[in-house]
Amino acid sequence: MAARTDLPALRGSTRRKVLGLALLTPLLASSLADAQAQPELPKTIPPGTKLVIADQNEALQTLIRASGEQAKLSSSVTYANFLGGPAILEAFRAGALDLATVGNTPPIQAHAAGEDIPIVAARTSSETDYFLAVRPGLKINSLEELRGKSIAYGEGTGRQPFVLNALKLAKLTRKDVKLVPLRAADFPDAVRTGQIDVAALNEPHFSRYLADFADRGASALPKEQNDRLPRSLTYLYASKRALDDPAKAAAIREFVSAWIDASRWSQANTDAWVDAYYVKRQNLKPADARKIVESEGRYAFPSLSSLIPIQQSLIDVIHEAGDLPKRLDARQEFDLRFDDVIASKTN
Template sequence: MTPIFRLLATLTLGAAALPAASARAAGDFDAKVPPDFQLVVADQRQQLQVAFAASGEQKKLPFKVKFADFRGGPAILEAFRGGALDLAIVGDAPPVQAHVSGYPLPIVGAKLTDAPTYRYALKPGSDIRKLGDLRGKKIAYAEGTAVQPFVLATLQKAGLTKKDVTLVPLRIVDFTDAVRTGEVDIAPMNEPPFSRYLTSFKKDGAQALDLGAQEGLPRNLNYLYASQTSLRDPVRTAAIAAFVRHWAKAVQWTEANPEAWIKAYYVKSQNLPADVGATVHASQGKSSFPALSAVVPRQQHIIDLIHAAGEIPKRLEAKEEFDFRFDQIGAQAAKSDL
């Protein structure tokens, strides 16, 4: 078991067990949310905040939303523990981290895309051309984030184990410098850091693993997960359900209005040139909003992958990480007009 998950496992002592999601009552989300109510949502790289503002979905919400920007699941989990958040957007590993910690944060929304979770950035001068070339290399790694299962899936695809490589524990915000300076040979990056690395350090030899070499690696899966305290409150639960619905519509707007989204997010928020922003946007793929029950097998695979690598103390049940009162909320919103 790795250090962060060993620590999280010790925190489960005396912690309330995660209630079986299937035992939860079907929700009706009909509580009235007062206009002065505020929902606090953890964002990453301002993507939610800009999408809600640019699409106009924030104005449609009958309450206030405060966005707080974070980098990665571990920091978000700590903010939840401190009672600072109602809701957060994360990848597929943070719900596992929360589950192991004994501080469950039930999943209430899911977004799946047909693009890979990460692209692999290579250090200048790297000779890596295929996944099999990773043997003996140093790979940037961040436990408790979506990087963790993505790298483990990469090793599995390449027929390698953790013993065949060196996993270098880093904060996600340090991946760019680590691969640029050669501290690591390869780093999984999402956008826009991936494209920013290639453009900003092109003269220094920045390069990337060909997308074709990543064929078969996991597609990007994002979750909205929520505080159990908030989910016990009928008003906050109703607000969270409304947020999930409008999240689906905001994402659909970004894909239906690429020029406006590129300008609002990639250019104005992330300071990328418009042509780079357009390339990044095109690489993100098409989003869908599956029912929560439909992604349980994918989440179980993630859990089993991390467990098989010895990074969590026992096998967990993925279905326990979902609040199935929200099973169809995002899926139905994506198919309708709000």
């Protein structure tokens, strides 16, 4: 019997789903073929193997050590602290890093710049990565009310697509607002001093801003509006040079496994995580720290192949905004060999 071709006869929503699967299947099949064409990941870590890993706000190193995973690593790991994805990318370019945790945008910027830094693991959350903080004295009750406002814009960071998606959901364009280019580290100061109207802040900066400037009228976009935005997505990405080194590749494989276990530990042992990081490292009160942890939602560790369409949509949003010279292929940003490692931790 010949295959039916009467897709137009399907109801709208069903037809969109079928067409979506039809478009997605070749993409995933191609990605699987790419993964199969690569050599298998090495598993042997020779004595003396070293990794240099980028950190932000000392969160990663505290997580790995407090969870006990650091002591289990066969390699010697050194952490280097950075502020934001662009600085991490520069360190990769200089050959100073092997691995880093970043948001969803730095891999896109690396790809656009011709740097080969494949994604090797991912962690999603049930909550958003950022919150839209509003300068003291100003109230914004919906995404649509962003029209005419000045908004901090961190190109090359996860805040970039977060803001672009906010505008898209509100049916606004760049011309409807004033995007102010700033370094991620300058966002908190800029919003609390009123240099800009709105800034996408992550924790603990968001909670600190609301608490420290409450008497001046500090506020934020209501949670139900913020929840319209995409959920948190954190990547581990690695230098291609490190992945081409059998010893380092094996060490990175081991670290991916440790990162997943440590992340799960943090959610199963909230009090210990709060004390180790937010209280002892960030000098927050335990009650405030617990609120932050609760706001981070529940973690999941999806396969990299399942994230290709999501990453492609991010690429397209940034490209449509005119911040990419050409449309990129998201498949090229993932090392799908690590899906076996992820599957072994999630099955």
